[in-house]
Amino acid sequence: MNRTTLVDRIWERHLVEPGETDLIYIDLHLLHEVSSPQAFEALRSAGRVVRRPDLCVATADHQVPTLIDGGGGAPAVDAGGARQLLLQAGNCREAGIELHPLGSPGQGIVHVIGPQMGLTQPGMTIVCGDSHTATHGAFGAIAFGIGTSEVEHVLATQTLRTARPRTMAVTVEGTVRPGVTAKDLVLAVIARAGTRAGVGTLVEFRGAAIRALSMEGRMTVCNMAVEAGARSGLIAPDDTTFRYLEGRERSPRGRLWERALDHWRTLRSDDDAVFDREVTVDVSAIAPQVSWGTNPGQTTSVDAAVPDPSGMADPAERNAAERALEYMGLTPGTAMRDIPIDIVFIGSCTNSRMEDLRAAAEVLRGRRIASSVRALVVPGSALVKRQAEAEGLDRVFTAAGFEWRSPGCSMCVGINGDTVAPGLRCASTSNRNFEGRQGPGARTHLVSPETAAATALAGHLAAADDLV
Amino acid sequence: MKPLTALTGRGMPLARADVDTDQIIPAAWLKKTTRTGYGEGLFSQWRQDPSFITNRPERRGATILVAGPNFGCGSSREHAAWALRDFGFTAVVAPGFGDIFRNNLPNAGLVPAQVSADVAESLLRATTRDPYAEIMIDVVGRTLGCPAAGVAGAPFRLDDLAHHRLVNGLELLDLALSLGPSISAYERARAPWLPVGQAGSPGAGSPSRTGAVKAEGTEGT
Numbered sequence: 001m002n003r004t005t006l007v008d009r010i011w012e013r014h015l016v017e018p019g020e021t022d023l024i025y026i027d028l029h030l031l032h033e034v035s036s037p038q039a040f041e042a043l044r045s046a047g048r049v050v051r052r053p054d055l056c057v058a059t060a061d062h063q064v065p066t067l068i069d070g071g072g073g074a075p076a077v078d079a080g081g082a083r084q085l086l087l088q089a090g091n092c093r094e095a096g097i098e099l100h101p102l103g104s105p106g107q108g109i110v111h112v113i114g115p116q117m118g119l120t121q122p123g124m125t126i127v128c129g130d131s132h133t134a135t136h137g138a139f140g141a142i143a144f145g146i147g148t149s150e151v152e153h154v155l156a157t158q159t160l161r162t163a164r165p166r167t168m169a170v171t172v173e174g175t176v177r178p179g180v181t182a183k184d185l186v187l188a189v190i191a192r193a194g195t196r197a198g199v200g201t202l203v204e205f206r207g208a209a210i211r212a213l214s215m216e217g218r219m220t221v222c223n224m225a226v227e228a229g230a231r232s233g234l235i236a237p238d239d240t241t242f243r244y245l246e247g248r249e250r251s252p253r254g255r256l257w258e259r260a261l262d263h264w265r266t267l268r269s270d271d272d273a274v275f276d277r278e279v280t281v282d283v284s285a286i287a288p289q290v291s292w293g294t295n296p297g298q299t300t301s302v303d304a305a306v307p308d309p310s311g312m313a314d315p316a317e318r319n320a321a322e323r324a325l326e327y328m329g330l331t332p333g334t335a336m337r338d339i340p341i342d343i344v345f346i347g348s349c350t351n352s353r354m355e356d357l358r359a360a361a362e363v364l365r366g367r368r369i370a371s372s373v374r375a376l377v378v379p380g381s382a383l384v385k386r387q388a389e390a391e392g393l394d395r396v397f398t399a400a401g402f403e404w405r406s407p408g409c410s411m412c413v414g415i416n417g418d419t420v421a422p423g424l425r426c427a428s429t430s431n432r433n434f435e436g437r438q439g440p441g442a443r444t445h446l447v448s449p450e451t452a453a454a455t456a457l458a459g460h461l462a463a464a465d466d467l468v
Numbered sequence: 469m470k471p472l473t474a475l476t477g478r479g480m481p482l483a484r485a486d487v488d489t490d491q492i493i494p495a496a497w498l499k500k501t502t503r504t505g506y507g508e509g510l511f512s513q514w515r516q517d518p519s520f521i522t523n524r525p526e527r528r529g530a531t532i533l534v535a536g537p538n539f540g541c542g543s544s545r546e547h548a549a550w551a552l553r554d555f556g557f558t559a560v561v562a563p564g565f566g567d568i569f570r571n572n573l574p575n576a577g578l579v580p581a582q583v584s585a586d587v588a589e590s591l592l593r594a595t596t597r598d599p600y601a602e603i604m605i606d607v608v609g610r611t612l613g614c615p616a617a618g619v620a621g622a623p624f625r626l627d628d629l630a631h632h633r634l635v636n637g638l639e640l641l642d643l644a645l646s647l648g649p650s651i652s653a654y655e656r657a658r659a660p661w662l663p664v665g666q667a668g669s670p671g672a673g674s675p676s677r678t679g680a681v682k683a684e685g686t687e688g689t
Contacts, residue, residue, distance in 0.1 A: 016647070016654045021629040023647070025654050027662055035544065037501040046641070051651075054664040062498070080499025087501060098665035119663045131544040131568060145568050147546035148503075149575035153640045159651055161629055161643065162571070195486055196538045199564060229541060231567045252661035260661040295486050316485050316537075323484070415495045434490045434542060436513050 005167045006236050006269045007202045010142050014125045016159050023161050027124040029154050030110045031058035031097070033081075033088040034415075035129025039152035040091040050095040052158040057119060058092050059100040060085050061109045065417050066378050066405035068103070077416060095155075108381020108407045111135035111349035115219060116383055118248025122237035122264040127154055132349045132431065134225045137234030138218035139241055140267045142202065144232040165231050166276040168201035169269075172209040174284030179465050181359070182217030183351060183429065183448035185209060186224045187289035187299045189281050195297035198230025201277060204269060205235050209283050215244040216355040223350045224431050227296040236268040288463045290336050291433045291446040293324035298433070300336065302451065302463045308332035327435055328443050329423070336461050339445070343426040344375040344456040345438075346449050347405075348412035351429035352380030356449040357388050361396040363453035363464045369401040370459030376403040376418070378410040402456070414439045427455040469577050471637035472607055475558050477531030479595035479603045479614065480521060487535060488542030489569060493551040506547055507554035522555070526599040534591045534603075535562040540569025549576035559605055561612065561624070563588040574630035575640060579607055581624040590617040608635055 017023040029052075036058075043050070050056065063081030077085070085102060092099035100106040106113060111132055114120040122140035127133060129151045136143035146160065154160055170193070176185060190197075203225045205218075213221065218235050225233025242261060245251045252260045287301040298321065300307065309321035309332065325332065330339070346352070346360050357379065369375050377397050379385035385407055388394055394404045411418040412430035414437060420426045422441025429452050430437075433444040447455065450464040457467065497509035514520045521527055533552065539562040540548060549572040552560065559579035573580040583591070594601045594617030601616035605624075610631065613620045626634075633640070 016650055021627070023650075025651070025658075027658075034498050035546070038503050038546075041501070042503075048641070052655075053667055057665045078499065080501075084499070084501060092667075096667040098667045119665075121661075121663060124662065129544055129546075131542065145544035147544055147549070147568060147572035147575060149546060149640050150571065153644065156641055157644045157647060157651060158655075159644070159647065161640070163627060163629070195541065196564065199538065199567060226542075229538065229566070250663040252663075256661040260659070263659065295488070320485050413495055415498055432488075432490070432542065434488045436494055437490050440494070440513055 003272050003274055004270050005273045005275060006140065006204055006234065006267060007142060007165065007167045009267065010123055010125070011164055013123070021161050021163050023159050024125060025159055026127050026154050027055065028119060028126045029056045030114055030126065030128035030133065031056060031151070032062055032110050032128070032130060033060050033084040034062045035148050036151055037084060037087045037091070038148050039155055042152050043155055048156045050097065050155045053096040055158060056097045056155070057114070058088060058097050059107055059110050059113055060088060060102045062409045062413055063416050064102045064408040066408045066410045067417070068406040081416060105382050108383065109349045109352065109409055111223065112352060112380030112384065115139065115215070116381060118245055118251035121245060121251070121260070122241060123267050127160060131226045132223050134232040135219050135223040135349055137222040137225065137232050138215060140234055140237035140264070142232065142234065145226070165202040166200050168198055168203045168230065168277040168279070169275040170203050170205050171207040171278070171280040172205060172283055173207045173280060174209055174282045175212065176209060176283050176286065179450065179463065180283070180286055180288060181448040181450060182213050182220040184286060184289040185283050186221045187291065187296065187446060188283055188286045190224065190228045190296050191289065191299040192281050193228055193279050195227060195295050196229045197279065198225060198228040201230050203228065203230040203233040205233055210235055211238065214355060215240060216353045219353070220350055224296065227431060237264050288448060288451045290451065290461055291444070292328065292330060292336070293321060294327055294433055294435050296431065296433060296446060298324055299446065302336050302461060304336055306330045306332050306334045306336065338460060340425065340460045341373060341427045341445070341455050342424040343420050344373055344452050345411040345426055345428040345430065346452050347378030347380065347410050348430035349380065350431040351449050352378060352384065354384055354387060356429065357384070357393050360449040360453040361393045363450055363467065364400040364402070364457065365396050367400055367457050369456040372459050373456050375401060375456040376405055376411070378405040379407050381407050411438050414442070420444070427452050427461060469637045469639055472577070472579065472634045474604070474606050474608065475579070476602055476604045477558060478529060478599070479532045479534045479561070479591060479601055480527050480530035481534045481592045481595040482521060483536055483592050483596070485536040486538045486541055489540055489545050489548040489566070490542055492540065492548035493545060497547060497551070498545060503550055504554060506551035507556070510551040510555040531556055531558045532603045532605070533557050533560045534588070534595050535560055537562065537564045539565050541566035544568045546572045546575065549573045549578060553578055561588065561591060561603065570627070574634055579605060579626065579634060580630065581605060581612060581626060583612070583622060583624045587619055587622045590619050593617065607631070
């Protein structure tokens with residue numbers, strides 16, 4: 001029993017009924033307004049109730065307008081979005097589920113508010129009808145996205161029937177160069193390993209470069225594990241994790257904190273643990289990363305040029321690259337820095353936390369964005385927004401020409417009024433550059449907050465280093 | 469759900485890799501709150517191209533989608549499975565699926581049949597060549613055949629849980645009816661420090677209310 005992975009260690013503790021397909025207990029079920037209405041409706045029509053409303057927490061994020069303060073005050077969502085918010089409020093009230101609705105002080109992107117409240121803790125199992133639930137793995141939790149029928153099952157039973165995932169170790173070695181962020185690190189890993197590398201697995205991120213990351217950086221990394229095909233990612237908890245958690249609203253206190261800490265310190269893979277797959281990436285030499293295609297694996301360095309599909313050996317990869325370049329309106333050989341940008345978006349569950357906003361603001365301070373660029377920054381939660389305002393970051397952003405918005409998924413999902421118009425090109429700190437993700441015909445380049453800020457100033461893709 | 473032991477249908481090829489669920493059902497369709505009515509949304513961006521495969525008259529009535537690797541990656545939206553079902557598909561044959569989507573398909577009553585890369589290639593070639601090529605799927609035995617592709621008795625991967633449910637026509641929650649006691653037993657042994665939600669506390673998360681909200685981004689300083 002001394003060759004156990006962290007994933008197996010947590011999994012074992014959550015087995016309700018082992019079997020060909022395990023039944024595992026879910027410690028925390030996060031809910032948002034888009035993937036849950038059908039689940040509540042099905043429960044109601046079957047005469048079932050929510051088994052553990054106290055282990056559910058809901059927030060409104062996907063459909064919420066982000067122009068609340070400055071945009072005339074009226075919620076701008078369309079009838080469909082408004083209806084989902086209304087249904088969510090009714091469903092949570094009826095079931096007795098904690099809800100952070102639009103306009104409330106705890107509202108925010110579901111993957112931002114969980115950690116910020118201290119709800120996300122090491123060793124837990126966490127699910128949500130949202131693929132980026134992987135974010136919570138940063139704390140050493142098994143956290144993954146599920147479909148609406150599974151949401152229904154968890155609501156009714158607080159359990160999930162699912163095969164034990166295979167495990168993959170992604171060891172990230174080296175010390176990143178100044179100006180290279182967690183976002184660049186994970187984009188580089190995905191570009192190297194590919195978008196299918198993690199399929200069927202839970203990825204444990206390890207190695208010196210991961211240990212050196214703050215909790216917010218770790219959340220960015222785990223958030224994007226799903227873009228490498230993995231069910232989720234996680235990182236063994238350490239003192240960085242415990243420092244983050246201590247004193248948070250829902251963190252244990254007193255004697256319970258000590259007991260929790262004793263347990264959390266056991267949450268690691270054994271030195272000789274055997275993983276189903278292993279990948280090692282050295283990030284010492286990487287530069288800031290920028291995606292050029294229509295999946296996150298189609299990413300390169302800001303110093304590089306748009307790749308030439310004709311040089312790709314694998315016909316499937318070549319075909320995908322040709323399609324991607326056609327959609328993106330890019331010509332092979334174009335220097336990444338020569339690509340003009342129309343819109344800059346800083347936000348999403350990947351990059352909308354305090355460190356992200358601080359880093360972007362540092363680049364922008366005392367400067368003005370290019371006149372050809374429209375830029376917006378959307379804090380991940382109402383709490384992040386308040387704190388950023390207390391630190392004066394909102395004034396840095398607005399003085400530079402950014403729009404300072406209210407929290408929500410905004411331009412990452414393109415269904416709340418914040419979209420990129422067809423054919424326009426957006427440098428975005430979000431997680432998916434899929435066709436149409438930010439709106440039909442929108443062209444997305446995934447970047448870090450620093451790169452987004454530098455790009456807004458330059459009017460074309462740029463790194464923060466370019467400005468000094 | 470009705471038990472699904474075998475099915476036969478014409479194959480429709482979609483020879484693209486890494487087709488994400490945003491393509492299968494674009495986000496605009498996530499405004500709905502029903503489980504049905506998504507057929508029109510299926511591939512709705514790609515369908516604006518009149519030559520896209522689903523628009524071709526000779527493809528009408530095809531019920532088995534033959535897809536590329538990592539089909540259904542990305543967003544967890546079960547709407548993607550509902551859209552395929554509402555359009556008329558009963559199964560998707562591919563050399564690989566996105567993890568969440570693989571679970572969502574049987575929940576919508578569809579068979580996710582994961583075949584080897586070679587078989588997938590043969591099926592893609594045959595169904596591209598012949599719009600009327602039929603694929604026979606033996607759900608019980610987890611094998612499929614396609615005479616036009618020269619494929620017979622090819623095994624496919626279908627998770628045990630999905631297999632059991634599809635073959636017996638069981639909803640996910642049908643399997644949970646007898647679970648109460650074992651779940652209760654598990655719950656009695658849970659660690660006491662685990663967090664709980666605070667229903668009826670609309671101010672939860674507010675510093676003014678709890679005084680316990682920690683400043684963000686401070687753990688490392």
